[in-house]
Amino acid sequence: xxxxxxxxxxxxxxxxxxxxxxxKNSDGTKNGDYCIYCCPNxxxxxxxxxxxxxxxxxxxxxxxxxxxxEETARTRLAQxxxxxxxxxxx
Ligand SMILES: [Zn+2]
Numbered sequence: 820x821x822x823x824x825x826x827x828x829x830x831x832x833x834x835x836x837x838x839x840x841x842x843k844n845s846d847g848t849k850n851g852d853y854c855i856y857c858c859p860n861x862x863x864x865x866x867x868x869x870x871x872x873x874x875x876x877x878x879x880x881x882x883x884x885x886x887x888x889e890e891t892a893r894t895r896l897a898q899x900x901x902x903x904x905x906x907x908x909x
Contacts, residue, residue: 828856831903872900
């Protein structure tokens with residue numbers, strides 16, 4: 820088992836390794852479920868659809884070199900993101 824695991828954002832899948840990568844609740848406290856990019860001011864203010872999240876993440880992650888191209892990134896994210904808590908509930 821890999822013990823070097825970090826909490827991952829339950830919206831975009833980003834690993835959160837440092838305190839400043841965690842999202843914030845609307846009262847300014849740390850939110851342990853989401854990253855600062857997805858959740859800067861409380862989960863109740865989070866916007867966007869799964870399709871938008873896939874498009875945004877595909878672009879960023881391809882630029883980061885995580886995928887060979889954006890098309891591959893979209894395919895992978897379309898399979899992965901729906902397993903995260905934000906998108907799981909019907
Ligand atoms: Zn996120």
